[in-house]
Amino acid sequence: MDERRFDNLRFDNRFLAQLPGDPETGPGIRQVEAAWSRVQPTPVAAPRLVAYSREMADILGFSEADVRSPAFAQVFGGNALLPGMDPFAANYGGHQFGHWAGQLGDGRAITLGETLDAQGQRWELQLKGAGPTPYSRSADGRAVMRSSIREFLCSEAMHHLGVPTTRALSLVATGEPVVRDMFYDGHPKEEPGAIVCRVSPSFIRFGNFELPYSRNDADGLRKLADFCIARDFPELQGEGESLYGDWFATIAERTAVLMAHWMRVGFVHGVMNTDNLSILGLTIDYGPYGWIDAFDPDWTPNTTDAGGRRYRFGWQPKIAYWNLTRLAHALSLLFNDVLPLEEGLQRYMDRFVEADRDNVAAKLGLLEARDADVEAMQTLNALLQIGEVDMTLFFRALSKFDAQAPVVAQIDVLFGHAFYDEEKRAQTLPGFADWLQWYSERLREDARPAEERRARMDAANPKYVLRNYLAQEAIDLAEQGDESRVIELLDVMRRPYDEQPGRERFAAKRPEWAKTKAGCSMLSCSS
Ligand SMILES: Nc1ncnc2c1ncn2[C@@H]1O[C@H](COP(=O)(O)OP(=O)(O)OP(=O)(O)O)[C@@H](O)[C@H]1O
Numbered sequence: 001m002d003e004r005r006f007d008n009l010r011f012d013n014r015f016l017a018q019l020p021g022d023p024e025t026g027p028g029i030r031q032v033e034a035a036w037s038r039v040q041p042t043p044v045a046a047p048r049l050v051a052y053s054r055e056m057a058d059i060l061g062f063s064e065a066d067v068r069s070p071a072f073a074q075v076f077g078g079n080a081l082l083p084g085m086d087p088f089a090a091n092y093g094g095h096q097f098g099h100w101a102g103q104l105g106d107g108r109a110i111t112l113g114e115t116l117d118a119q120g121q122r123w124e125l126q127l128k129g130a131g132p133t134p135y136s137r138s139a140d141g142r143a144v145m146r147s148s149i150r151e152f153l154c155s156e157a158m159h160h161l162g163v164p165t166t167r168a169l170s171l172v173a174t175g176e177p178v179v180r181d182m183f184y185d186g187h188p189k190e191e192p193g194a195i196v197c198r199v200s201p202s203f204i205r206f207g208n209f210e211l212p213y214s215r216n217d218a219d220g221l222r223k224l225a226d227f228c229i230a231r232d233f234p235e236l237q238g239e240g241e242s243l244y245g246d247w248f249a250t251i252a253e254r255t256a257v258l259m260a261h262w263m264r265v266g267f268v269h270g271v272m273n274t275d276n277l278s279i280l281g282l283t284i285d286y287g288p289y290g291w292i293d294a295f296d297p298d299w300t301p302n303t304t305d306a307g308g309r310r311y312r313f314g315w316q317p318k319i320a321y322w323n324l325t326r327l328a329h330a331l332s333l334l335f336n337d338v339l340p341l342e343e344g345l346q347r348y349m350d351r352f353v354e355a356d357r358d359n360v361a362a363k364l365g366l367l368e369a370r371d372a373d374v375e376a377m378q379t380l381n382a383l384l385q386i387g388e389v390d391m392t393l394f395f396r397a398l399s400k401f402d403a404q405a406p407v408v409a410q411i412d413v414l415f416g417h418a419f420y421d422e423e424k425r426a427q428t429l430p431g432f433a434d435w436l437q438w439y440s441e442r443l444r445e446d447a448r449p450a451e452e453r454r455a456r457m458d459a460a461n462p463k464y465v466l467r468n469y470l471a472q473e474a475i476d477l478a479e480q481g482d483e484s485r486v487i488e489l490l491d492v493m494r495r496p497y498d499e500q501p502g503r504e505r506f507a508a509k510r511p512e513w514a515k516t517k518a519g520c521s522m523l524s525c526s527s
């Protein structure tokens, strides 16, 4: 290791210091009656930095030279620790696909420590794929390059889209193979391994609270709740049930806002198990996620979920609500009267309706969304679905619609490129003409300057999203030894709402070849 000290990082490991830990250390698989277990990352053969987030490095105080030094790859590949780092895996449970799954825990995520940035903001640094922990069950604790590229890119892309998310500092190749049976069809093969360093103020999930509840451990639950409120929700004041009630309502509201963001940009998480919902309302666990190309509320990228499609695009808000009911059950141990929890659930619904209305106003460029506008949005969504229209292209083009000009002549010019199927285009043309007629009258009512409306819409309807096929192209190239596309895509996704001349190909609709290709239209959980 070179002489770099990285003394930009000051550690203050509160999760370890203030919550009960597992007396046993090391990676042996076990049931743990505590909030965390101390475990060291397993060293890898040849850690090498593939990509990093400039913004996240800046926040943490790393210079470009720091990041490019061999010492950085050693630390963020799991081969070396900095003074003050004290690695652990957190314990949590969860409901998976609607069923209680018992203890899960960080089976391949290892937190290195909590650090404070120059502004005093707390950041937990966590390696994903750093080797086995007591929670690895039958798996290896590792992650493959393809899934790590996806997690790294999408974390940062979401941040730049303004969607609450965990962040990614670095993507390190381990120089070691990982064996995966990508489609669980008896064809395991070796793939290159990688480690992402994720960064978040907190990695606490709904499932952290469900586990002590499932064990009827009111004391453990209370300790965790008090800790989480004090560390992660310092703005909340008060005490007892009223504080817990405010806290749950805040979690509910943040989750509602998150769902509205996902629906706005066309993001499908793919595995909304309660162990994958963040207590801070952040997007967490970029596994088999996907982006909507042709608008389809019934689409899910997750092949493991293909049967019931529980985690389909259009169901995300109601699944989040269901997950909140699980959290409410867990927290009920802290309440004599469940009324505050019911009120919290109601706050979810109210906040979602409000945020959804804001989406309608922003996406359509209206001064405010009235009931009739919300209905018109539903009509439009139905047309987009029947007509098989690209969601991102359509809404981006809509800001160029001229309310003063005849409607029909504009349809092909503005939206022709957004259709995937000629027959469906012809079939829905009259519907679109009617809808746009309504829209042009509605815009004239608002009498908002066209430029102002356009700016508002372009700030809500991204031009660049991390379409599934774009990420897959970057993965295919990286697997052939060319990692430059990962870095280029990261750069494109830094300014998703801006026109970026020369980069139009990254805003193009899904090509025909990607419709059925693995990684583009369907993702397995194998990662
Ligand atoms: N390769 C693996 N080795 C060990 N445990 C794993 C592995 N893959 C998943 N798990 C564990 O299985 C459970 C569910 O996995 P899931 O796919 O939700 O999470 P993940 O992608 O590993 O991580 P995270 O939620 O931390 O982003 C978690 O407890 C997770 O740690």
Ligand SMILES: [Mg+2]
Pocket: 275, 276, 285
């Ligand atoms: Mg997970």
